[in-house]
């Protein structure tokens with residue numbers, strides 16, 4: 148049975164060789180369709196992989212709470228100081244109120260100017276605890292990172308990020324040097340105890356979470372932040388004064404298990420709403436929800452791509468059908484002879500179906516081979532844009548610049564099966580036409 | 594003697610629009626096994642039509658046709674195809690070889706439609722070579738039809754018709770495209786096959802060729818006008 152199948156395919160191949168160009172064009176049609184499926188899916192997977200990585204970096208078991216400055220109209224009083232956001236009481240209430248909580252990491256952040264000797268850098272000044280480094284995958288490149296003891300001792304020490312170190316100290320070792328941090332119109336001197344490794348900035352995810360550049364940070368103990376700078380931060384900007392009173396900029400809550408995220412976030416939202424009312428001065432971001440949304444989006448994207456690619460396969464199928472119809476007409480006499488020699492209608496159907504399957508199968512295999520060229524092709528295109536069209540390159544979003552297509556195994560299998568399926572479907576009509584021909588008419592055909 | 598085939602009041606009509614062409618109008622005949630029949634008659638008298646029905650390539654509009662004990666009207670396409678394959682060898686005026694196949698491939702083609710479609714074996718190939726040898730083409734196995742003369746092509750067609758060892762050979766003007774000496778060679782082969790015990794039914798226009806057969810049937814306007822043993 149199998150042997151016979153192989154034999155039929157071999158014969159089909161042989162008779163297709165009689166019209167190489169024609170067969171080649173039919174194969175090309177399928178090839179393009181199959182390649183399109185694989186490439187489009189690979190690009191889609193690549194994009195969504197990036198998004199998922201970013202979300203996973205946030206931690207799927209995390210719930211991220213941020214202080215949000217209310218819009219100007221709703222700011223209370225005539226005071227130029229706006230009081231808003233998460234409080235230390237919120238922090239304590241969350242720790243007590245959420246039973247599944249593993250930890251909550253508080254953080255306070257302002258923008259500030261830091262000086263070392265004559266050099267100066269605009270930085271994000273972050274008051275944090277030891278866990279901050281952990282949840283953001285920050286590790287030390289030199290010296291050490293902040294520890295629990297630093298929080299207790301409330302000393303003027305700082306860990307600086309890679310770019311901050313470079314702009315303040317060039318390529319000198321910053322360890323043991325001092326920096327001056329200006330805030331609230333006073334300047335404090337801090338001892339640099341460590342420097343973090345540089346880290347890819349996280350891109351923004353949808354509209355719910357802005358990206359974060361970890362390379363221009365200065366980290367000091369949260370307790371030091373509170374005693375040296377305080378909750379109220381005033382900045383003078385071109386004459387006018389602006390101020391905010393914020394206890395905590397962010398609290399990152401971690402629960403033990405994925406299944407606890409939903410409940411925990413509900414409790415937190417209820418808790419916070421009770422004390423913040425309708426001020427709208429905080430936001431809750433749930434990476435797991437984002438992950439689900441991204442997954443949804445990816446699926447929808449894939450469906451769309453498969454539809455597009457399916458259309459091109461359909462067109463390829465029409466090409467095959469066209470060629471098979473021509474072949475059948477051309478070989479009418481041969482069909483008559485075979486019928487006279489004892490071929491049944493089924494035999495004739497098999498013969499022509501095998502030919503279409505060889506055509507579409509070859510197209511499928513060639514398409515899969517071209518499918519694997521997706522990465523080099525993508526790399527080549529990006530390289531050309533980066534080196535020859537730098538203007539266009541700069542205007543591309545980082546998602547595209549760093550795009551790495553991921554070839555999905557299922558897309559290869561699906562594309563190949565669909566191509567053979569297309570061959571069968573589009574070959575059926577010409578084959579049936581051949582089989583139903585009147586043998587005598589066929590024999591008489593010129 | 595056992596009957597190779599029997600036809601009874603056979604009609605074959607072609608419907609062209611509202612016009613009816615009556616190619617056969619009630620033909621009755623018997624073909625004993627081992628017979629050698631020449632069918633003669635003017636052009637359009639229904640000779641080819643009769644032969645196609647006898648070969649199971651065409652189905653009559655009405656009437657009975659029994660071949661080797663099977664009533665053709667009750668057979669499915671598959672069964673009828675099997676009978677064509679096993680029992681009947683066709684030889685055509687225009688040879689009808691498959692042009693992209695070699696001599697050997699043409700000869701062995703009917704083997705691929707044997708019952709249950711068994712794969713080709715070494716013995717099968719040897720047998721095809723042997724047949725080519727018998728018709729005098731042992732040195733042309735790898736040639737293609739267009740590299741052969743008409744007589745040679747017809748011999749290939751005869752070898753192809755013989756490959757499944759058919760009991761009946763149907764030949765529609767097998768010498769129609771050949772000169773007289775080549776025709777004589779073909780007829781000699783047919784005579785030999787008849788001597789082996791095969792039934793041969795042959796359509797021809799040439800009386801000298803028809804004379805070689807044991808029996809002649811004359812057709813006129815879709816009917817048998819005369820049936821006789823030669824010389825008689």
Ligand SMILES: Nc1ncnc2c1ncn2[C@@H]1O[C@H](COP(=O)(O)OP(=O)(O)OP(=O)(O)O)[C@@H](O)[C@H]1O
Nearest residue numbers: 607609614615616635636637638639640641642643
């Ligand atoms: N497919 C067909 N459709 C319509 N009419 C047909 C068809 N085949 C044959 N005929 C008609 O049937 C009649 C008999 O044809 P047939 O081919 O049997 O003649 P023949 O005796 O073999 O003639 P020739 O000696 O020229 O080969 C003719 O009138 C022919 O026109």
Ligand SMILES: [Mg+2]
Nearest residue numbers: 640641642765
């Ligand atoms: Mg005729």
